[in-house]
Amino acid sequence: MQRSLEPEIMDAPDIPEELLARFHKDLARIHFFLGTHATIERFLRQDSQPLQRVLDIGCGDGLLLEYLQKKLSVEGIGIDQKPMPRPGVHIIAADAVSGDLPHADAAVCSLLNHHLTPEQNIALIRNVGRSCRRFVISDLIRHPMPLVLFSLFICPLIGHEAGADGRQSIRRAFTPEEFAELVRTALAGSGGTFSMDVSPFKSRMIVDIRYRP
Numbered sequence: 001m002q003r004s005l006e007p008e009i010m011d012a013p014d015i016p017e018e019l020l021a022r023f024h025k026d027l028a029r030i031h032f033f034l035g036t037h038a039t040i041e042r043f044l045r046q047d048s049q050p051l052q053r054v055l056d057i058g059c060g061d062g063l064l065l066e067y068l069q070k071k072l073s074v075e076g077i078g079i080d081q082k083p084m085p086r087p088g089v090h091i092i093a094a095d096a097v098s099g100d101l102p103h104a105d106a107a108v109c110s111l112l113n114h115h116l117t118p119e120q121n122i123a124l125i126r127n128v129g130r131s132c133r134r135f136v137i138s139d140l141i142r143h144p145m146p147l148v149l150f151s152l153f154i155c156p157l158i159g160h161e162a163g164a165d166g167r168q169s170i171r172r173a174f175t176p177e178e179f180a181e182l183v184r185t186a187l188a189g190s191g192g193t194f195s196m197d198v199s200p201f202k203s204r205m206i207v208d209i210r211y212r213p
């Protein structure tokens with residue numbers, strides 16, 4: 001499968017707020033089915049150093065941060081260029097690829113990387129490394145299997161627009177090999193290391209970057 005570069009409905013600069021809110025509701029449903037939040041929590045817990053502050057890059061409506069604040073008792077800060085407010089969650093409107101990021105112990109991100117070009121992903125990984133010692137990335141995998149499974153089992157449970165964007169997101173995603181190469185380029189010469197975990201049925205990959213010991 002070739003990577004599709006067609007934009008998603010969600011990327012439209014003038015997307016109405018009501019539609020954006022519906023997208024985030026459907027994304028919450030998708031994360032519930034895939035267990036995304038618990039998976040990110042499990043990875044964050046694998047740390048020998050204390051975790052006090054966590055950034056969520058491309059946090060959307062801040063649902064993951066609300067979850068992590070509760071489960072890990074951390075201070076959460078969300079970064080998003082089109083944020084949706086959530087009571088009790090601190091969200092900053094910014095471009096995470098090029099903007100200054102607050103200092104934190106770790107950053108996470110979910111379903112962001114397929115929206116970015118390879119060059120933007122490399123810049124994002126380097127930018128996060130300036131303010132965090134760790135970056136846990138969760139994203140989709142471009143492969144026919146998740147495309148079929150998503151169309152059969154998840155699309156009937158979510159709105160039409162989110163279904164269309166979800167399918168386009170899988171077509172737009174990187175393969176694990178492509179993404180590993182981007183991470184290697186971003187970390188080259190920095191001493192940073194990473195590991196990658198691919199779920200059964202290729203529904204997601206997690207990339208766990210450690211910038212410094």
Ligand SMILES: C[S@@+](CC[C@H](N)C(=O)[O-])C[C@H]1O[C@@H](n2cnc3c(N)ncnc32)[C@H](O)[C@@H]1O
Binds near residue numbers: 059094097
């Ligand atoms: C598919 S949504 C995922 C939202 C949330 N992380 C989740 O998993 O439900 C992608 C989010 O990334 C944000 N985004 C895209 N490019 C960004 C950038 N360069 N800097 C900050 N946020 C960005 C979008 O505004 C959107 O909220």
